[in-house]
Amino acid sequence: GTYDQLIKRQDSYSSTGNRIELMNDSGTMVDTALYLDAANDRVGIGTGSPDCILQIAQNTSDNLEFNIYNDYSSGDNRAIVGIQGDDTSAVLFGGAGTATEDYRGGIVYHNIGTDTMNFFTNQTGANAATTVDRTPAMTIEGNNVGIGITGPLGKLHIESATAGSIAAEADADELILENSGNCGISIFSGTTGTGNIFFGDSGDDDVGRIIFDHNVGNGRFGFNTNGGTEAMCILNSGKVGIGDTGPTYKLDVSSTHADGYAARFWNDTDEPNYHGIIVQCGKDDGSTASE
Numbered sequence: 001g002t003y004d005q006l007i008k009r010q011d012s013y014s015s016t017g018n019r020i021e022l023m024n025d026s027g028t029m030v031d032t033a034l035y036l037d038a039a040n041d042r043v044g045i046g047t048g049s050p051d052c053i054l055q056i057a058q059n060t061s062d063n064l065e066f067n068i069y070n071d072y073s074s075g076d077n078r079a080i081v082g083i084q085g086d087d088t089s090a091v092l093f094g095g096a097g098t099a100t101e102d103y104r105g106g107i108v109y110h111n112i113g114t115d116t117m118n119f120f121t122n123q124t125g126a127n128a129a130t131t132v133d134r135t136p137a138m139t140i141e142g143n144n145v146g147i148g149i150t151g152p153l154g155k156l157h158i159e160s161a162t163a164g165s166i167a168a169e170a171d172a173d174e175l176i177l178e179n180s181g182n183c184g185i186s187i188f189s190g191t192t193g194t195g196n197i198f199f200g201d202s203g204d205d206d207v208g209r210i211i212f213d214h215n216v217g218n219g220r221f222g223f224n225t226n227g228g229t230e231a232m233c234i235l236n237s238g239k240v241g242i243g244d245t246g247p248t249y250k251l252d253v254s255s256t257h258a259d260g261y262a263a264r265f266w267n268d269t270d271e272p273n274y275h276g277i278i279v280q281c282g283k284d285d286g287s288t289a290s291e
Contacts, residue, residue, distance in 0.1 A: 018048060037050055041053070068081060087111060091107045092106040106118075119136055139151075143155070145157070153173060155175070161181070162180060163179065191215075194213050194215070195212040206227065209223075209228065210224075216235075217235070218236040222245075233245055238250065243256075243262075
């Protein structure tokens with residue numbers, strides 16, 4: 001015959017433990033991986049000494065997996081895990097071989113004031129209470145992302161060290177790089193490649209461009225406008241060409257316009273001691289003097 005299912009705690013009949021037993025169809029009580037710590041209102045799966053309300057543990061070489069699966073074959077078949085705290089919600093990660101209270105990383109959501117999501121890495125000696133309040137590696141605050149900073153001033157704000165009390169210009173706050181000393185950005189290319197910064201709009205995706213060509217001598221800068229036309233270049237020799245892609249002199253200015261001059265130097269003032277241009281060269285006598 002068959003039996004009604006029966007669930008019981010081991011220690012309700014003996015003092016051997018708090019494991020939950022389940023009666024099978026043959027009427028035999030079998031052990032489960034579920035434990036009940038009634039004294040502390042805790043449940044353990046795979047552990048008889050849970051440290052929190054629900055603890056899942058495994059002491060084998062197999063992966064410890066927690067799978068939530070929605071097998072609904074049509075329509076909206078989302079699988080959702082919700083974590084809700086009064087002001088802070090967190091998922092914390094412990095390193096291999098560490099104690100249960102030692103968390104090395106985590107994802108922490110704060111809903112006090114401005115909603116923020118913090119991501120922690122490389123934490124040592126941090127329990128659940130202290131990890132959630134540590135300085136994170138990355139923060140999402142509203143629609144802004146901060147790396148090394150908890151209050152990003154733009155869409156992406158990367159801080160190595162604070163530069164002091166500073167605000168980003170509204171026209172240039174999509175990417176912010178900050179440091180207390182030198183600060184910069186690197187663009188690495190192949191020895192025969194180019195490094196590029198493009199400027200575009202809805203009418204032209206490369207209307208402007210700054211290009212560094214590694215394949216020309218020891219490198220060459222080009223500044224393009226008007227949809228890719230080079231307006232100015234700087235060679236590795238320090239020669240500058242305006243309208244000339246291969247300048248021969250320190251400054252070569254070239255124009256193909258028939259209705260104007262190639263260059264203009266203009267000082268629009270009637271005040272004394274305001275001058276236009278100085279042309280100075282060395283004496284043609286082998287000395288270092290100028291004239």
